[in-house]
Amino acid sequence: MKSVLLLLCVFIVCCLPADKKDKFTVVVFKHGKIAGDPEPFRKLLKKFEDENPGIVIRDEMLPASTDEQHQFYVINLEGKSSDFDVLSMDVIWVHEFARAGWLRDLTHMLSGEDRNDFFPGPMQAVTYNNRVYAIPWYIDAGLLYYRKDLLEKYGFSPPVTWEELIRIAQYIISREPGLYGFIWQGKQYEGLVCNVLEYLWGNGGDILRDGKVVIYSDENIHALRFIRDLIIKYKVTPPLVTTAIEESTRHIFGNGRALFMRNWPYAWNIFEKEGSPVKGMVGVTLLPSFSKGPSASTLGGWQLGVNKYSKHPEEAEKLVEFFALPESQKILAITLGYKPARRSLYSDKELIKEQPFIAGLYDVFMNARPRPLTPYYMMITQVTQPEFSAALSGIKTPEESLKAAQRQIDYILAAER
Amino acid sequence: MKKESGNRFIFPALLILFLVTVYPVFYVFYLSFHRRLLIFDISKFVGLDNYLFLLRDDRFWNALKNTVYFTSVSVSLELAIGLSIAVLLNRSFRFRGVTRAVVLIPWAVPTVVSARMWEWIYNTDFGILNYTLGAKINWLGSPFWAIHAAILMDVWKTTPFVAILLIAGLQVIPKELYMAAKVDGAGNWAIFRRITLPLLKPIILVVLLFRTLDAFRVFDAVYVLTGGGPANTTETLSIYAYKVLFQTLQFGYGSTLSVVVFLCIGSISVFYIKLLSKGIK
Numbered sequence: 027m028k029s030v031l032l033l034l035c036v037f038i039v040c041c042l043p044a045d046k047k048d049k050f051t052v053v054v055f056k057h058g059k060i061a062g063d064p065e066p067f068r069k070l071l072k073k074f075e076d077e078n079p080g081i082v083i084r085d086e087m088l089p090a091s092t093d094e095q096h097q098f099y100v101i102n103l104e105g106k107s108s109d110f111d112v113l114s115m116d117v118i119w120v121h122e123f124a125r126a127g128w129l130r131d132l133t134h135m136l137s138g139e140d141r142n143d144f145f146p147g148p149m150q151a152v153t154y155n156n157r158v159y160a161i162p163w164y165i166d167a168g169l170l171y172y173r174k175d176l177l178e179k180y181g182f183s184p185p186v187t188w189e190e191l192i193r194i195a196q197y198i199i200s201r202e203p204g205l206y207g208f209i210w211q212g213k214q215y216e217g218l219v220c221n222v223l224e225y226l227w228g229n230g231g232d233i234l235r236d237g238k239v240v241i242y243s244d245e246n247i248h249a250l251r252f253i254r255d256l257i258i259k260y261k262v263t264p265p266l267v268t269t270a271i272e273e274s275t276r277h278i279f280g281n282g283r284a285l286f287m288r289n290w291p292y293a294w295n296i297f298e299k300e301g302s303p304v305k306g307m308v309g310v311t312l313l314p315s316f317s318k319g320p321s322a323s324t325l326g327g328w329q330l331g332v333n334k335y336s337k338h339p340e341e342a343e344k345l346v347e348f349f350a351l352p353e354s355q356k357i358l359a360i361t362l363g364y365k366p367a368r369r370s371l372y373s374d375k376e377l378i379k380e381q382p383f384i385a386g387l388y389d390v391f392m393n394a395r396p397r398p399l400t401p402y403y404m405m406i407t408q409v410t411q412p413e414f415s416a417a418l419s420g421i422k423t424p425e426e427s428l429k430a431a432q433r434q435i436d437y438i439l440a441a442e443r
Numbered sequence: 444m445k446k447e448s449g450n451r452f453i454f455p456a457l458l459i460l461f462l463v464t465v466y467p468v469f470y471v472f473y474l475s476f477h478r479r480l481l482i483f484d485i486s487k488f489v490g491l492d493n494y495l496f497l498l499r500d501d502r503f504w505n506a507l508k509n510t511v512y513f514t515s516v517s518v519s520l521e522l523a524i525g526l527s528i529a530v531l532l533n534r535s536f537r538f539r540g541v542t543r544a545v546v547l548i549p550w551a552v553p554t555v556v557s558a559r560m561w562e563w564i565y566n567t568d569f570g571i572l573n574y575t576l577g578a579k580i581n582w583l584g585s586p587f588w589a590i591h592a593a594i595l596m597d598v599w600k601t602t603p604f605v606a607i608l609l610i611a612g613l614q615v616i617p618k619e620l621y622m623a624a625k626v627d628g629a630g631n632w633a634i635f636r637r638i639t640l641p642l643l644k645p646i647i648l649v650v651l652l653f654r655t656l657d658a659f660r661v662f663d664a665v666y667v668l669t670g671g672g673p674a675n676t677t678e679t680l681s682i683y684a685y686k687v688l689f690q691t692l693q694f695g696y697g698s699t700l701s702v703v704v705f706l707c708i709g710s711i712s713v714f715y716i717k718l719l720s721k722g723i724k
Contacts, residue, residue, distance in 0.1 A: 093690060096690075097689050097690075100482065100692060104481055104482055122482070125482075125483060126482040126483060128482075212584075213584075213670065213672055213673075214669075214670055214671060214672025214673055214674065214675070215670055215672070264567075265567075265581045265584060265585070266567035266568060266581055266584060267584070268581065268584030268585070268672075268673050269567070269581065269582075269583045269584035269669075269672075269673075274566075278568060283568075401483065404690060404691050404692070405691040405693070408686055408687075408690060408691050411672075412502075412671070412672070412674055412675040412678070413674075415672050415673045415674040415675070416673075416674035416675070418673070418674075419584070419585065419586050419673040419674050419676075420586075421586050421673075421674045421676070422674070430501075
């Protein structure tokens, strides 16, 4: 028994905080993996430390998959952890975390001018019950990539409507053996919901409207059937998309094996790298629209918030403020290709010179819509992922799958209210 | 006196066991009668509501069906192939030691690594399987093939484990029996049926017990390979429970699912252990 007690004492002593820094406040910043060279990011943190003597930043990397990052936050914040102060959040989490009471209200940090400068999509995503709980850090949205050289060769301009895309793709792939027409992300995962929503919105449909579940609608049935028809009727999309995620489509397109691709902006820098088989042959544009509707694009991207349980909220706010500055967002755009969440930067001469591609993204980001804004989004997506997948793989008709989704989402929202 | 001090020594171990196994199991039972969404401060007793919902939950029945199918097909294949390999490797030939070691390789590869590997093998466009077959089959994307692709991966990975256990069993069978049978003029098939199989029965049951339990709880391999898709055709009970518990954080209903998995596994174990004790008698 004595030795057990002894062991216990040793254990407790080991668990005590080893060093207490009196002079410095340590702010812990949790974020995902930095794409590419981490050096510029470090430099930026150093710059902040130089400008704010007395604050030391410790940046800590989260697990690679976004699902695991979400799980990490939920477990720690549910346990009221104060081990980290600043957290980076996917656009779909802010409402959930705000509803759970885990985020510090940051409304006072944004002036009216700032609010106008951030893109409307991310602004909606960080606003819950008229209060702002996070600051947009960088932005993402679905785009249409196309092969400039092939369109020119056959005398087409980039498609504006889905009908045009089908016509062009059918024409060109019948003359270019081994070329896929149009690829996108159709595996059963969050990316599938991002893809499908673009068609639903483009056709005037939605999942939630004014807090009501409206997923079972004629517009949505039509749109979902159209996606399935891309594969089985028009045959411009190969069946392999039902296992495809961003990277698998990026590989196919990057090897010159596809004419059109739906993907996020990150792929562009990879295509333009030295040695890429498609360097200089790629163009991007808005996703096509249905003949009468607008083009719609799903919003992605990351936001910075402050942990409600943080022991140094003022210092944490300073760091968030620093990353919200146009200068900081510009540096990350130039060095890492992170797309700034601020509109004004898209007419910045220096940035456009470094990243010519960025000016063309302005319209895409203005158009980008957040996925259903509700604290229950994570539950809803667990319903829509398999139902959309069932419709694409032909296990259910679009009508059956949307009806099933409507019933399940209704149940979730009714039961948890 | 002696006995008493012994009890004192095992007390810490018992306490730890209680804390890490018994308590959580009971807590999960307790949770399964609640609607609990901690992050939104929703927590109330709902009696049997979760269990009633489970009876009507198509997704649960689908997951149960997938799990049973996955388990029965993969375990029978593993046993059949594993037994053949074991019988072959039990004969004496040159390089037998090396061959036995090589056979074990799939079992030694970490599950997640092998799942990633198979994901590439099954790739429609670049995958070696389609390349070899000269086909364009959408292995992981078509509702029919995906579950079978997962089964094939599991068979590849765990057959060595079955084979090694069975080899151990084979080696215990006395050589004299085989010699006597030969002297009596028994053919190979008769020897296998009348001597090998009956004497191997206890070890076969142990193998079946291990494998059935493992296959029934399958999570990591399939989760990495398909994530449960397409259209939930590869979603097993463990994957569904994981999604409900850790992705949507419905601790109540997630616990209900876990309890059901627990009960299934419990009854499988009881069934096999009964068979085993009969076999030994």
